[in-house]
Amino acid sequence: MSCHQIIVQDGRKVCRPVTSRQEYLKLRGSKENVSNRIMAGLGNGDAKRSLIQMNYSCLPNEDGSLRGATRMSTSVGMDVDHIQWGQMQAIKEHILQKKDELGLLMLEMSASSSEEHGEGGYHLAFRRRQELSQEGNLKWASDLLGVKYDSGAKDITRVFFTTSASEEDLIFLDDELFKIEEAEKVEDKHEETGQEASPQGDLEGAEEPTAQSLAAFDLCAQNAGLKPDEMDVWGEHNWHNNLMAVLSVGVAKLMSREQLVAVIRKRLPNYAKTEDCKNLIKYFFENYNADRGFMTASLRKINAQAQGTEKERLTEDWNPPALPKKLPHLIQLFIKSFPAEYHPVLAPSVSVVLAPHAAHFRTTYIDGRIVPPGLYAGIVAPSGSNKSFVMNLMDEMTKNTLQAWDANEWAKVRENQELREKMCNAKEKPARYRPRLRIAETMSKTSLLELQTNLGDNGMLLCSWSEADALANAARAQFSDISVLLRKAWDGDVVRQYYMSENSCNTQTRVNASILLTGTPKAVLSRLFSDTEDGMMQRFMPMLMPPMKRSFLPPRITPLSSEEKAERDGLLASLWQKDLSLGEDTLTLEMPKTQKVVREWYNELEEKYSDGLVSEAEANLSRRVGQFMMRAAIPFVALYGEEQKEMLDYVRWLGDYVFYNICYIFSSRVAHDMRESDKLLCNHIDRRVTAEPLLSCMPETFTIQMFREERLRHGQSDVVRPLLARYCKKGKLQRIENGVYRKVA
Numbered sequence: 001m002s003c004h005q006i007i008v009q010d011g012r013k014v015c016r017p018v019t020s021r022q023e024y025l026k027l028r029g030s031k032e033n034v035s036n037r038i039m040a041g042l043g044n045g046d047a048k049r050s051l052i053q054m055n056y057s058c059l060p061n062e063d064g065s066l067r068g069a070t071r072m073s074t075s076v077g078m079d080v081d082h083i084q085w086g087q088m089q090a091i092k093e094h095i096l097q098k099k100d101e102l103g104l105l106m107l108e109m110s111a112s113s114s115e116e117h118g119e120g121g122y123h124l125a126f127r128r129r130q131e132l133s134q135e136g137n138l139k140w141a142s143d144l145l146g147v148k149y150d151s152g153a154k155d156i157t158r159v160f161f162t163t164s165a166s167e168e169d170l171i172f173l174d175d176e177l178f179k180i181e182e183a184e185k186v187e188d189k190h191e192e193t194g195q196e197a198s199p200q201g202d203l204e205g206a207e208e209p210t211a212q213s214l215a216a217f218d219l220c221a222q223n224a225g226l227k228p229d230e231m232d233v234w235g236e237h238n239w240h241n242n243l244m245a246v247l248s249v250g251v252a253k254l255m256s257r258e259q260l261v262a263v264i265r266k267r268l269p270n271y272a273k274t275e276d277c278k279n280l281i282k283y284f285f286e287n288y289n290a291d292r293g294f295m296t297a298s299l300r301k302i303n304a305q306a307q308g309t310e311k312e313r314l315t316e317d318w319n320p321p322a323l324p325k326k327l328p329h330l331i332q333l334f335i336k337s338f339p340a341e342y343h344p345v346l347a348p349s350v351s352v353v354l355a356p357h358a359a360h361f362r363t364t365y366i367d368g369r370i371v372p373p374g375l376y377a378g379i380v381a382p383s384g385s386n387k388s389f390v391m392n393l394m395d396e397m398t399k400n401t402l403q404a405w406d407a408n409e410w411a412k413v414r415e416n417q418e419l420r421e422k423m424c425n426a427k428e429k430p431a432r433y434r435p436r437l438r439i440a441e442t443m444s445k446t447s448l449l450e451l452q453t454n455l456g457d458n459g460m461l462l463c464s465w466s467e468a469d470a471l472a473n474a475a476r477a478q479f480s481d482i483s484v485l486l487r488k489a490w491d492g493d494v495v496r497q498y499y500m501s502e503n504s505c506n507t508q509t510r511v512n513a514s515i516l517l518t519g520t521p522k523a524v525l526s527r528l529f530s531d532t533e534d535g536m537m538q539r540f541m542p543m544l545m546p547p548m549k550r551s552f553l554p555p556r557i558t559p560l561s562s563e564e565k566a567e568r569d570g571l572l573a574s575l576w577q578k579d580l581s582l583g584e585d586t587l588t589l590e591m592p593k594t595q596k597v598v599r600e601w602y603n604e605l606e607e608k609y610s611d612g613l614v615s616e617a618e619a620n621l622s623r624r625v626g627q628f629m630m631r632a633a634i635p636f637v638a639l640y641g642e643e644q645k646e647m648l649d650y651v652r653w654l655g656d657y658v659f660y661n662i663c664y665i666f667s668s669r670v671a672h673d674m675r676e677s678d679k680l681l682c683n684h685i686d687r688r689v690t691a692e693p694l695l696s697c698m699p700e701t702f703t704i705q706m707f708r709e710e711r712l713r714h715g716q717s718d719v720v721r722p723l724l725a726r727y728c729k730k731g732k733l734q735r736i737e738n739g740v741y742r743k744v745a
Helices: 021-028 031-041 045-049 085-097 134-145 211-223 239-249 257-267 275-288 297-307 329-335 340-358 388-398 402-422 445-455 476-491 521-528 531-537 562-581 592-610 616-621 625-640 645-683 704-713 721-729
Strands: 004-009 012-017 053-055 075-084 104-109 119-127 170-173 361-364 376-380 461-465 494-496 508-510 513-519 541-544 587-589 701-703 733-737 740-743
Touching: 021 170, 031 045, 031 701, 031 740, 075 085, 075 134, 085 104, 085 119, 085 134, 085 170, 119 134, 211 239, 211 257, 211 297, 239 275, 257 275, 329 340, 329 388, 329 562, 340 376, 340 388, 340 461, 340 513, 340 541, 340 562, 340 625, 340 645, 361 625, 376 521, 388 402, 388 461, 388 513, 445 461, 445 476, 445 508, 476 513, 476 531, 513 521, 541 645, 562 625, 587 625, 592 625, 592 645, 616 645, 625 645, 701 704, 704 721, 704 740, 721 733, 721 740
Parallel strands: 361 587, 376 513, 376 541, 461 513
Antiparallel strands: 004 012, 004 053, 075 119, 104 119, 104 170, 494 508, 701 740, 733 740
8 A cells, every 4th residue: 555645846746655544634634725625626727736646556766756656556546537416426335335345445536526517526545456457457446336447547656636634525544545565566478478578667658650760760770780570579588689779879869759669669569568678768868868969970861761862861962052043143243254163162252252342231130130241251272273263353353442442541651651751840740641451461460450440340351361371370379369359350349459559559449350261171170270269160151162173274264245344343333332432330231031041041950950960060050150141141232222032042052051061071070079068067067056946846825834844945044934025026926815825827
């Protein structure tokens, strides 16, 4: 027999044994429980849920918890509902007549019974027939009494809302109920082989396995060297090892725990009946976090195969997306001269150089932040791969705009210098003119800050390095210094300098830059985007020069016609003039269609992530891709005044292209960093234990003493009256009588 009160402790249900009639009646007859019983009888669901809860069928786990308990007690709790009110008395008398044959220990009226609603029910506790399972006992009692038991209340961990101690509510009680005894284990014999199975270990679940889950399980079994239809043969004792092998492949990452249980019931019906199967699943999930972490390439491939070939697969055969057939006209004019195989690298480079031509335009990103058009791009290519095309393209784009601007500024510097020299003996010599340059070809942090200060907060510098070695070979401390500056430039953070010299910056400024660099894999990946500079790495659009068949002849450049060249330069000059006309001000563009494209891109990525087609590391690398897309769109909307279809197709392609490259190059490194971070968190970080607000742990209606005891259990102060008064003042609680409070929804 057993009787346990169910209480909530540390957010979980815990069993507290009730060992005497006196204690049991005191609990049922408490003022709070009687009040809740009355309200529950009037149909108040919150009051019913606040009634004391009891369990009569199981013994708790070793830590006292209820969830997952497997030890049956020598008594059984039974729920009989939906009895017509006119039949209630007759059924009660019939149960009492059969009490000796049934082994009745307790009979009570259920809290939902109501003459007003026309129906009611009873809760029973009776002696367990130890030769029968839990459900077998319920069926036996149901047949004996001629009433149906609640099929949803057949688990041994089922709890019952307990009514009051009045004779109307508590109809029968036997002191034997309070003896804590464990039932003998039940054994079911298999008809053919006599192999034993334990009903209380049988996997239970309401779900049916999907075709996709079954396919994923079978593929994992094959990956483990097993045949799915030979894993559950009676008489062979390798069930445990077989399931362990499939779990170790990673099948739990491909479906929910409920689906996995459903599949195991289908694929291993015999082993699913054993206690060992249930314990193995529980142990594997709790000790190995089987459903978390990274998917290997082979596991992602298994998942893609299980879903069918109609879905895109980001596995070993994942290829870079093809460039749209129709690009924005301005981009098409700038890359048309170059061979087609270079266009996927050159098109994003155009966007990087367009950004300083639209420096004073802004847009609202999907998270509500205002972002500028600046982009960073790094072209990775071995020597002799014609990466110089990128710099040739930049020269073509800037010679009549940014370069001409800088040339004019240097002319002003010379004029100023000549004037200063002529007036060197004058009492008031003209101040030195500081050029407002648009192109930065330096790796000095101080120089960049001084240039940006002269340019103003809203101006933008185009930083270009034809060989990344210029940065990568810098002294480590110096490069780290400029790396921090460039990261702040991307994020739009303010930088403050404290140098006190005429040639250095002594002000607070916001660096605004667009960066284009090229370099060999060693210079870019090994040195520049190293482990210590991964903040830079994730702000760049990495682009891989496509592999080419070796040819000793240089690629052929096809010049534009004079009309095309004039149109190209005219469009760029128009954008440049629109930017200059804003002066020091900025203009925020409305771009709802681009925002929609970015949101759809992330929604599709979310689906791929949920399907296991994108790893945790790849998902981590995606967080700035949406900004790449929106920033690249700003110059086109500034130029044309609308979001054209070609532009939307282009920025969508840009997102796919950059994501492909950044995952292809960096995902393994980021995955390693995340694993190392997890190790640090698990092994070296002391977790702070804070005082938990306990109001959420309390029942809907509770007494001041209950609240005081709950706080004491959590090591908190027992001075609770001021706290309860404050909760009432804020509208979180209502004081319904002296010392009794009710939560306010």
